[in-house]
Amino acid sequence: MASEAEFLDGYDPSAYERLTLAVDLVLLGLSGGSLAALLLERQAHPHAGRWALPGGLVGIDEPLEAAAARVLRDKAGLTQAHLEQLYTFGGLDRDPRMRIVSVAYLALLSERAFAEALAGGSGLVAATLDVPWAGEAGGPVTARAAGGAPLPLAFDHAEILALAVLRLRGKLDYSEVGFALLPEHFTLRQLQDVHEAILGAPLNKPAFRRRMLDRGWLSATGLREAGTSFRPAELYRFQRPR
Amino acid sequence: MASEAEFLDGYDPSAYERLTLAVDLVLLGLSGGSLAALLLERQAHPHAGRWALPGGLVGIDEPLEAAAARVLRDKAGLTQAHLEQLYTFGGLDRDPRMRIVSVAYLALLSERAFAEALAGGSGLVAATLDVPWAGEAGGPVTARAAGGAPLPLAFDHAEILALAVLRLRGKLDYSEVGFALLPEHFTLRQLQDVHEAILGAPLNKPAFRRRMLDRGWLSATGLREAGTSFRPAELYRFQRPR
Numbered sequence: 001m002a003s004e005a006e007f008l009d010g011y012d013p014s015a016y017e018r019l020t021l022a023v024d025l026v027l028l029g030l031s032g033g034s035l036a037a038l039l040l041e042r043q044a045h046p047h048a049g050r051w052a053l054p055g056g057l058v059g060i061d062e063p064l065e066a067a068a069a070r071v072l073r074d075k076a077g078l079t080q081a082h083l084e085q086l087y088t089f090g091g092l093d094r095d096p097r098m099r100i101v102s103v104a105y106l107a108l109l110s111e112r113a114f115a116e117a118l119a120g121g122s123g124l125v126a127a128t129l130d131v132p133w134a135g136e137a138g139g140p141v142t143a144r145a146a147g148g149a150p151l152p153l154a155f156d157h158a159e160i161l162a163l164a165v166l167r168l169r170g171k172l173d174y175s176e177v178g179f180a181l182l183p184e185h186f187t188l189r190q191l192q193d194v195h196e197a198i199l200g201a202p203l204n205k206p207a208f209r210r211r212m213l214d215r216g217w218l219s220a221t222g223l224r225e226a227g228t229s230f231r232p233a234e235l236y237r238f239q240r241p242r
Numbered sequence: 243m244a245s246e247a248e249f250l251d252g253y254d255p256s257a258y259e260r261l262t263l264a265v266d267l268v269l270l271g272l273s274g275g276s277l278a279a280l281l282l283e284r285q286a287h288p289h290a291g292r293w294a295l296p297g298g299l300v301g302i303d304e305p306l307e308a309a310a311a312r313v314l315r316d317k318a319g320l321t322q323a324h325l326e327q328l329y330t331f332g333g334l335d336r337d338p339r340m341r342i343v344s345v346a347y348l349a350l351l352s353e354r355a356f357a358e359a360l361a362g363g364s365g366l367v368a369a370t371l372d373v374p375w376a377g378e379a380g381g382p383v384t385a386r387a388a389g390g391a392p393l394p395l396a397f398d399h400a401e402i403l404a405l406a407v408l409r410l411r412g413k414l415d416y417s418e419v420g421f422a423l424l425p426e427h428f429t430l431r432q433l434q435d436v437h438e439a440i441l442g443a444p445l446n447k448p449a450f451r452r453r454m455l456d457r458g459w460l461s462a463t464g465l466r467e468a469g470t471s472f473r474p475a476e477l478y479r480f481q482r483p484r
Contacts, residue, residue, distance in 0.1 A: 018260030064332035090306035
């Protein structure tokens with residue numbers, strides 16, 4: 001048998017079918033207390049006028065994480081967000097141009113990062129997400145501009161958004177995921193709003209508060225909400241349980 | 243602006259860089275009470291003589307799930323296993339031939355499916371996995387043939403295996419994942435062995451048993467182990483909690 005070096009010398013990569021790889025970023029945050037994703041209106045074909053996740057093609061010499069970080073920087077003006085690989089979407093007809101397989105990444109943005117990305121200048125818009133509760137499968141996702149009319153979504157991006165919300169749902173009850181979206185100091189009402197937005201279902205207030213306090217995740221700050229005239233609520237901060 | 247149809251007519255997909263996509267399957271089961279993966283010894287370059295996950299290239303017109311199901315059928319002789327997408331590995335140097343991005347899938351095989359795949363004739367071997375506990379990151383994985391000497395692994399497959407074990411670890415405490423590997427009737431000792439193999443750490447026996455019983459996952463069958471002469475242990479079966 002020839003050596004591996006000889007084998008590689010004679011190897012012809014062009015004998016194999018190739019496809020195009022992309023990354024798409026699901027950048028989630030809170031907008032007016034609701035769960036929201038950052039979307040861009042497509043200016044060019046295909047799907048011009050529809051709304052898409054910020055994304056881009058992966059270079060042949062570019063690691064996937066580097067491509068995701070590049071899109072984050074170029075389209076959202078962010079360098080810091082923690083990107084987690086969500087899922088790889090490889091349906092045959094997801095793009096009318098050619099076979100493009102997309103590796104989707106998820107980042108939960110703090111209030112500050114979310115505002116920074118919106119102000120970043122590349123035209124991102126905060127679209128609130130309605131994902132009705134439908135058990136483990138989740139319902140279809142509807143994205144709305146400022147809580148208004150539904151935005152038509154490009155490609156399979158409704159599916160990507162729905163999976164991102166499902167991933168959050170799965171983690172909500174045993175991880176810090178709900179706190180990543182909140183400001184440093186928050187009220188129990190804000191925390192419940194985040195959970196309800198992710199779950200797509202209302203929660204029982206006393207049971208929710210008891211569960212959160214039992215988890216040992218909450219630390220009272222001794223501070224109260226400012227700017228509300230009537231019975232300002234207490235502010236909490238997240239603490240890592242021992 | 244031209245219509246989308248006109249745009250697509252003039253579109254040249256060859257203007258984009260393309261790469262090769264593969265699927266690799268992590269097929270886990272139990273071998274002699276230990277966590278084990280099905281591996282194949284590579285007969286050809288590159289990495290001839292090293293051990294690899296069963297895998298294959300994705301066809302240009304083949305959905306990812308179809309490619310994974312094809313590899314499952316062709317290399318493990320299985321048509322039934324539940325394949326879950328694990329992670330996409332896109333490092334630049336993972337294959338010396340060319341840039342190959344791999345979408346890894348994970349399946350937990352029952353005792354019967356694991357035996358069927360071993361007997362399937364394509365040369366799969368059950369390699370037991372040692373993954374020492376090292377917190378959330380997990381330790382490096384060592385695969386051994388029949389508990390013997392370490393098997394050298396091909397490509398980044400040690401990394402893929404380690405991530406599969408981490409995924410199991412993350413799910414073990416709040417999902418049915420541990421039971422998928424066990425036969426229908428099992429002893430509490432077998433259940434603890436599975437958990438210890440996945441966690442890479444010993445567990446306190448009374449605390450473990452109490453936790454499993456508290457979960458409401460276990461149903462006593464009233465049966466006892468056969469073939470052990472001394473104090474045969476009670477057999478349990480998994481039940482979905484209410």
